[in-house]
Amino acid sequence: MRDTPLSNCERLFLLQAIQEKKRLDGRQTYDYRNIKILFGTDYGCCIVELGKTRVLCQVSCELVPPKDSRPTEGILYFNLELSPMASPAFESNRQSELLVMLNRQLERCLRNSKCIDTESLCVISGEKVWQIRVDVHVLNHDGNLMDAASIAAISALSHFRRPDVAIQGREVTVFSPEERDPIPLSIYHMPICVSFAFFLQGSYLLVDPCEREERVKDGLLVIAMNKHREICSIQSSGGIMLLKDQVKPVEMLLLVEGEHENHSSERIKPFPVLLCFSSFVLMQRKEGGKFGFAESLPIERITALKRDEAPVEMADVKDTAEEIINRTESSTEVYPPGLKTRERSAASPVLVATGTAQVGEGIVNSWGLEEDEDDEVIIEDKGGGNPRRLQNKGELELSLWLYFRLLYHTVRLHLFSLVRPGKLQDSEDLMQCLTPRVYLDDLEEGAGHTEEALMVLLAGSTSMMASSSGISSSISLQLVMSFVDF
């Protein structure tokens, strides 16, 4: 099945986002996705998850006669397969360019760099040697297969144990794992590939491209390095024109990333992860505990669907709110509604938040209306729209807008994990998700109570906002007050 072509608008969107230094998943230019390495029950079996890209690797061994040109060395055989389950574009048994490239890169990264001591795999020189076969299967394609495959291969190789052998003259006895403990392979170093994708004729560079970014890339540069700052392989592909100066900073980057071994930053460099994982798994085995893929899959179960309702004292809400306002020190600058958005945002304490798409809220339909020249969107809040515009509409809409905005802030600050973005449509659900203390059944009783509802919300949420984000409650109230005319 042919891969669905990428639409032009999507391509333009991605390229423009890259020009503005933004990525789809919010990463920075040099950020890696989260790497998870899981080992299976057999020695030499490993699954690597790089974000959503999943790769399975299995290492096996066999006694074979050696190559004529190298009678004293073992054989390393790499095979990477693009399983059709990974992407609709992959067809089984089809020799595609990507497959060739991945296979060759894997071979060059691991075999030519001599990371495994092949001489130790020799049993009888010229007659019998161990052939180590590394099979990599791509299970899910979400970009950057090369890195995932190299991590999977090297971790599977370090995890693998080959059977012990005894040689008596010409007789070779292979012991089963029960008779004698299997022996690990001797690995000199661990080369790991890092992919850099180039965009817009080499002017922009991204590390660890995801699938969408890969589609619009101009070229790819794959560099394999190990912990000792040795470059094991460089491969540029895609026919981009690089300048020598562009290759150099890439080296610097890898150097920087290597130093992060000691720091726990978000840029997870695979080396320490690998080392600790393999030792961890070994420990698990020894302790006799359960191990393997089945155990490492997270159990996702919804344990609670209902939240407690708690009644809220609504008697003198207005007075309490006024008290809070009077008690706090008033700031001298209160922005009048007529001020331009840009000036306002330059010095205001408005919380800048990346907005979730608030469909239908806040954005004014401009079809058929005159385009307002100074209609500038406030920073990144997509759903916020332009408050200046909204104040032309009724108070109800304004309050709704404000209310959603506050909701968003509070939810985002506290309960990010509980509320999935994009579900902000249903206000009642959201209110239920907030702290048990604030439950507004007033909302159901129509618009007349909106103001009161807002006051309660203010009282409840300002304290929350203040405590979590470090803004004093006065400022947060300011923020609220500046938009609303009570």
Add this chain to the structure above:
Amino acid sequence: MAITELSALLKGMAGLELLSEQGYRLDGRKAGELRKLQARMSVFAQADGSAYLEQGNTKVLAVVYGPHETRGSRAKSLHDRAVINCQFSMATFSTAERKRRPHGDRKSSEMSLHLKQTFEAAVLTQLYPRSQIDIYVKILQADGSNYSACVNAATLALVDAGIPLRDYVCACTAGFVEDTALADLCHVEESGGGTALALALLPCSGNIALVQMDSRLHQDHLDKLMEAAAKACQDLSKVLDGVVRRHLEEVSDLTKH
């Protein structure tokens, strides 16, 4: 057989003497010297463009057909530019041991892919929408720097075919031995276990079309290696330019009379 035995023998000797104390390599060259390059263009009358290139002992034939209509599946043609189709193969007698599979194996497919990508970047494909340009390269004798020789030969063949290029595409290999960078490696030097970097460059702008390196190299040496390779490519471009001009002179002489 002779070359593998020789390399095995050399390995057995005390250190592989890729660079002697006087600064001479195995074939008597200095560190930055290129091998002798001889080339002829228009060797085949049938093809649109052809070239034969000898870089030391490495002998390569390149043939170009095109631009012509997309053969085979229509789906492969691109609406705004030409498709470049490359096929790389080694003659069975090209290496020391007879090659059992001249094309179709992974290494050949990879080489074909790299050639295709290199030339997709260099050829002005926008001038020929919905067309196809075929490049066939065959190695008659392999003595190191196979990829580089192929690129150089293919460049000459494209020039012979009259296909517009951004610039000459010059490729060269470079190696690293004891703090010295060697340019234009032969087979023994490549397979000796040291580093080998292959670089395809457009000499006027300095743009890199392809960079490829295997085997370990410490990060600090990369700069030196890249510079040596780039310089070798620049030297090569002058030689290739000379070949093209001489050929044009010959051809114009013939047509004059």
